[in-house]
Structure formats: structure tokens, C-alpha cells
Amino acid sequence: MLKSTILSLACCLVIGPKNSVAQCTSVGSDLVAPYASNASNKGVMFDISATNTVTIFCFDVNLPALSIGGYEIYYKVGSYVGSENTPASWTLVGSAGSILSIGLNGATPLTIPVNVLITSGETYGFYITASNPILSTGVLTTTNAGYSTVSSNGDLAIMGGVGITYPFNTITANRSLNGTVHFAQGDALPVEFTDFSAIKVNQTALLDWGTESENNSDYFEVERSSNGTDWSRLLTTKAAGESTSPKEYQEIDDKPLEGISYYRLNQYDLDGARAILKTVSFNNEIENDANEIRVFPNPAAERIRVFGDKAELQDLKIYNSIGQDISKDLQINGYNGYSEVYFRDQQEGIFVIKSKTNSQLVIKR
Known part of the structure; x- marks a missing residue:
């Protein structure tokens, strides 16, 4: 089944x-x-x-x-x-x-x-x-x-x-x-970028992004827009600068705009050059279903975050592509509003994350 x-x-x-x-x-x-x-x-x-x-x-x-x-x-x-x-x-x-x-x-x-x-x-x-x-x-x-x-x-x-x-x-x-x-x-980007996401957590917007490597990287900038055209700076985050290992960044917009809005992630070099990395939409009208779970990033490399209600995430199960429960083989850390699951030692493939009443497919690359 x-x-x-x-x-x-x-x-x-x-x-x-x-x-x-x-x-x-x-x-x-x-x-x-x-x-x-x-x-x-x-x-x-x-x-x-x-x-x-x-x-x-x-x-x-x-x-x-x-x-x-x-x-x-x-x-x-x-x-x-x-x-x-x-x-x-x-x-x-x-x-x-x-x-x-x-x-x-x-x-x-x-x-x-x-x-x-x-x-x-x-x-x-x-x-x-x-x-x-x-x-x-x-x-x-x-x-x-x-x-x-x-x-x-x-x-x-x-x-x-x-x-x-x-x-x-x-x-x-x-x-x-x-x-x-x-x-x-050539490789014209100072960072090897993985993904950027804006996820609704209670009444806030959780902004999450990652890099695989960085070179000559100064800081990241997150801009916000109500229409996808006119942008204003929301926040900046110091970058790792020089890195050959994966880095994760996370910020909170505690007063997101009403309705549909947009977030744009930019990266700045030490010499001031800017690279626009990704733009995502955010819906502040949707009320989260208590049973809903959301996974980021997906596809994933080493680690995913599973967002949802605390009770829904209380006993996460992870299954491989042939239906085996591998939960005990993985590191799973629980936090307020989300859990982290580490896939470091797993082969590439398809996995299923199963919460109390829901499930999501995850691809590991």
C-alpha cells in the first residue's frame, strides 16, 4: 500500500x-x-x-x-x-x-x-x-x-x-x-545557490535560502514588493564570504503584507556587484490547515525542513522508495513550527515524509 x-x-x-x-x-x-x-x-x-x-x-x-x-x-x-x-x-x-x-x-x-x-x-x-x-x-x-x-x-x-x-x-x-x-x-555567479522560499508560519513569513559554496560574497539582501514590480529593501544578512560547504540562512518578516506579495533575494559581492538570485510569491490570505505539512527545499541535498503544527509533526516517519521505514537511520530534530531531517548518508532517490495525518514526497539529489 x-x-x-x-x-x-x-x-x-x-x-x-x-x-x-x-x-x-x-x-x-x-x-x-x-x-x-x-x-x-x-x-x-x-x-x-x-x-x-x-x-x-x-x-x-x-x-x-x-x-x-x-x-x-x-x-x-x-x-x-x-x-x-x-x-x-x-x-x-x-x-x-x-x-x-x-x-x-x-x-x-x-x-x-x-x-x-x-x-x-x-x-x-x-x-x-x-x-x-x-x-x-x-x-x-x-x-x-x-x-x-x-x-x-x-x-x-x-x-x-x-x-x-x-x-x-x-x-x-x-x-x-x-x-x-x-x-x-564561465561561472559568473559568486555563490552556488540552492533555493529560496517564503513560507507562512503563524502570522509571519519565514524566509529560507541556502548556498553550496560562496566566493567573494559580502551579504544577501531581501526585497519585498506588493506587485512584483516596485521593490523596497526589507533586510540584509551577512554572507559567509568564502565557503566550500553548504550554508543555510533564515530570516523572519514578522509583518508581511496583506494578500499576495513578493520577495526577491539578491546577493552582493565585496566589490558591490549584485546578483538577483530568485523571486518568490507569498500568500498572506491563506489560513494554514492544522494538518498541512510543507517541505523545503525539495529537491534536497543533505537536509530538509518540514513545517507544520507541532502535534502533526510529533512522530515523523520517513520511508524510502520501496516502502521501508528508515526513520531510525536518520537524524531528526524538532523545533517550534518545524522539524529538520538529515539525509547525508542516503543515496539519491525518492522518499516519503509521513506526519500524523499527511505525507509529502521528497527527492534527494
């Missing part, structure tokens, strides 16, 4: 006129996939193949005229081909709300930092999709003859993809990205 539950959870798991200067960043280099749309889809999947090691900063895309909506970006190591309908293969980069199109066949910036490193010879899949379009049908694409190079330069190539209905649903073959990839050669 438990094994079938694991498999079930695994199936359901889940980032106007032409305007050549509109872009999501002013640094690095650009590679353009032609803005020559003749089709539209909720989302588009495509591959980026790196000839040299590159850091992908962000994307501009072609959106329908007079459209406004929310968007998400996902990525995966390796080609998208074969994983179009497999959410567990993908990692959410981030989301943004109320993105306004600058017009048909124009470069509309997606205000979602990507910051993904692709090493020389590797191929990564990307999925750009409308998540809650208000007036938009999604992203504009161009029909193509199959999986072939759409645009390339000496550093990378954009490969033809597919249109796909949100989320990870109906596939429309032979659809190419209309967009701009903003990138830099």
Missing part, C-alpha cells in the same frame, strides 16, 4: 513594436531566437546546449500584445525530450506575477532570475510557461520542422522545442522559442 502511495505521489510532484533594448539584465552577452511568431502556446520547452561553460542569467520572450499574466520557468539537466510530462524531472527556477507584454514580436523581459550554470558539452532543458494568464494565451512561438538548431553562437545553441499546456500537460510538437537568452561565459 505504501509503495503504491509513493508511486502515486511521484506522478503528481512537481521555474507592440520591436524593442531591442528591452531585457532582463544589462550585463553579459545575448543570443536571440528570432521574434517571428506564427503560433502560441501556454508554454514552450526547449534545450540549450553549451559549447563553452556559460551562466544563464534570464530570458526575454515574445508575448501577445496587450497581455498581462503570471509566468514560471523550470529547468532540468539533460534534454527536455522524454520528460515533457514528468514534473519530477524538473526544478522550478522561479515565478513572477503581472508581467506586461511590451507588444507583438518584442522582447518582453521575464523578471525571473535563472542563474543556471551549464558546463561545456552539456545540454539543459528549459520550460517557460504562463501560469495564470489574465488576457494572455501564453507565449508566442514559431513552427519548425523538428529538433534542430534555432539560433547559435560560439558559446551555446538554442534547440527547437515543443509547445505544452500548463502544467506539463498536452504537447504540441515542433514549436520554437521566440526569445533572448542572456548569459555570460
Whole structure:
């Protein structure tokens, strides 16, 4: 019974006129996939193949005229081909709300930092999709003859993809990205960033992020916005500076904005240069179910935090992919409002976290 539950959870798991200067960043280099749309889809999947090691900063895309909506970006190591309908293969980069199109066949910036490193010879899949379009049908694409190079330069190539209905649903073959990839050669980020999350705990917002390594890193800045466009500094946190081991950071916004708001995590070098790491949304309208549990980060490397009611988390159980209870083999620490579970000695794979009345799937990478 438990094994079938694991498999079930695994199936359901889940980032106007032409305007050549509109872009999501002013640094690095650009590679353009032609803005020559003749089709539209909720989302588009495509591959980026790196000839040299590159850091992908962000994307501009072609959106329908007079459209406004929310968007998400996902990525995966390796080609998208074969994983179009497999959410567990993908990692959410981030989301943004109320993105306004600058017009048909124009470069509309997606205000979602990507910051993904692709090493020389590797191929990564990307999925750009409308998540809650208000007036938009999604992203504009161009029909193509199959999986072939759409645009390339000496550093990378954009490969033809597919249109796909949100989320990870109906596939429309032979659809190419209309967009701009903003990138830099080499590892252009001073930190190897893992994830950033804003989780509601009682009447506060718990802000949680981590790094795998840091170099020349001065401090982190968290900004807050009511609309995803206008930002103000909420807090700063001193960075580790130089580190080759995982670091975890946690802050509290004890007076979050009413309704839907947004948090943006930035990182500053010692020389003052800034990198936008991730933007997340936060819903202050939702009252937490006493039985609800939330897991962060997911996928995980060494450690996860399980958030929920104290009674709900009192006797956590962890099962591996074949249904074995491995709880006694793991370090589990309980705190006020959450528990920490350490997976250091476990192999990569799928696990189930089971609380008193609920369960969540976790992927260890």
C-alpha cells in the first residue's frame, strides 16, 4: 500500500513594436531566437546546449500584445525530450506575477532570475510557461520542422522545442522559442545557490535560502514588493564570504503584507556587484490547515525542513522508495513550527515524509 502511495505521489510532484533594448539584465552577452511568431502556446520547452561553460542569467520572450499574466520557468539537466510530462524531472527556477507584454514580436523581459550554470558539452532543458494568464494565451512561438538548431553562437545553441499546456500537460510538437537568452561565459555567479522560499508560519513569513559554496560574497539582501514590480529593501544578512560547504540562512518578516506579495533575494559581492538570485510569491490570505505539512527545499541535498503544527509533526516517519521505514537511520530534530531531517548518508532517490495525518514526497539529489 505504501509503495503504491509513493508511486502515486511521484506522478503528481512537481521555474507592440520591436524593442531591442528591452531585457532582463544589462550585463553579459545575448543570443536571440528570432521574434517571428506564427503560433502560441501556454508554454514552450526547449534545450540549450553549451559549447563553452556559460551562466544563464534570464530570458526575454515574445508575448501577445496587450497581455498581462503570471509566468514560471523550470529547468532540468539533460534534454527536455522524454520528460515533457514528468514534473519530477524538473526544478522550478522561479515565478513572477503581472508581467506586461511590451507588444507583438518584442522582447518582453521575464523578471525571473535563472542563474543556471551549464558546463561545456552539456545540454539543459528549459520550460517557460504562463501560469495564470489574465488576457494572455501564453507565449508566442514559431513552427519548425523538428529538433534542430534555432539560433547559435560560439558559446551555446538554442534547440527547437515543443509547445505544452500548463502544467506539463498536452504537447504540441515542433514549436520554437521566440526569445533572448542572456548569459555570460564561465561561472559568473559568486555563490552556488540552492533555493529560496517564503513560507507562512503563524502570522509571519519565514524566509529560507541556502548556498553550496560562496566566493567573494559580502551579504544577501531581501526585497519585498506588493506587485512584483516596485521593490523596497526589507533586510540584509551577512554572507559567509568564502565557503566550500553548504550554508543555510533564515530570516523572519514578522509583518508581511496583506494578500499576495513578493520577495526577491539578491546577493552582493565585496566589490558591490549584485546578483538577483530568485523571486518568490507569498500568500498572506491563506489560513494554514492544522494538518498541512510543507517541505523545503525539495529537491534536497543533505537536509530538509518540514513545517507544520507541532502535534502533526510529533512522530515523523520517513520511508524510502520501496516502502521501508528508515526513520531510525536518520537524524531528526524538532523545533517550534518545524522539524529538520538529515539525509547525508542516503543515496539519491525518492522518499516519503509521513506526519500524523499527511505525507509529502521528497527527492534527494
